[in-house]
Amino acid sequence: MIFFSDFDGTLTQESEGLTRDFFEIMELIQSRGHELVIVSGRSLSWGHFFLTHFPLKACIMEGGGVILRVDERGEIIEEPLVTHPELDRLREFTAQLKNQFPHVPLSVDSFGRLTDRAIEFHLMDEAWIDQVMAFMDAEGINYSKSNVHINFWCGTISKFLGVERFLKTLRPGLSAEQCWFFGDAPNDESMFEFFQNSVGVSNIDRCLHKLRHKPRIILEGKENAGPKGVLNFIRARV
Numbered sequence: 001m002i003f004f005s006d007f008d009g010t011l012t013q014e015s016e017g018l019t020r021d022f023f024e025i026m027e028l029i030q031s032r033g034h035e036l037v038i039v040s041g042r043s044l045s046w047g048h049f050f051l052t053h054f055p056l057k058a059c060i061m062e063g064g065g066v067i068l069r070v071d072e073r074g075e076i077i078e079e080p081l082v083t084h085p086e087l088d089r090l091r092e093f094t095a096q097l098k099n100q101f102p103h104v105p106l107s108v109d110s111f112g113r114l115t116d117r118a119i120e121f122h123l124m125d126e127a128w129i130d131q132v133m134a135f136m137d138a139e140g141i142n143y144s145k146s147n148v149h150i151n152f153w154c155g156t157i158s159k160f161l162g163v164e165r166f167l168k169t170l171r172p173g174l175s176a177e178q179c180w181f182f183g184d185a186p187n188d189e190s191m192f193e194f195f196q197n198s199v200g201v202s203n204i205d206r207c208l209h210k211l212r213h214k215p216r217i218i219l220e221g222k223e224n225a226g227p228k229g230v231l232n233f234i235r236a237r238v
């Protein structure tokens with residue numbers, strides 16, 4: 001069985017960050033012979049951190065833009081899911097954006113990103129956010145909002161496409177029933193839309209009204225927020 005999971009707000013507690021629950025989730029999944037694959041909007045360089053510091057074999061980063069995996073020699077292999085011209089256009093657009101909005105707060109991890117860039121939208125007011133989004137629309141740039149960033153990219157990227165590619169090429173033969181996904185925010189929506197077994201941890205309640213596609217199962221109560229919800233759910237099923 002594979003448990004795919006978003007990271008921020010799902011495997012981390014919003015107020016406390018990484019807690020013991022995260023390590024319990026990893027141990028539980030491992031001890032039952034299953035796999036945890038983090039599917040996050042965080043950068044490629046965060047993916048390297050995950051694979052070098054935690055007992056994980058693969059992760060899908062930048063909202064589905066790049067798959068990272070540990071090969072049989074223990075080396076980390078990166079597989080971007082966009083083309084070189086799309087990467088070039090992203091670099092060019094980022095320069096345009098900075099030119100148009102010199103104070104736009106690009107996330108501090110934007111330097112470690114390959115297939116997308118991120119903006120710290122909590123440092124911006126609504127009107128400014130709308131202007132930046134309108135500029136992206138006019139330039140044909142794709143974007144989505146997580147609970148920490150506005151991510152933008154060129155080409156077709158989604159968490160679902162990343163997971164689909166991962167399953168097809170690296171874990172063929174697994175049935176849809178053997179896979180679960182956990183998430184908490186609008187940037188998980190492609191998984192809620194297309195993935196059979198999706199679970200929203202209870203803190204998703206804040207943005208449920210914004211989702212056109214909701215998770216199949218929605219956890220409730222404070223005791224099911226973030227990693228606590230993931231842990232309770234997995235405990236009950238494996």
Ligand SMILES: [Mg+2]
Binds near residue numbers: 146185
């Ligand atoms: Mg999240």
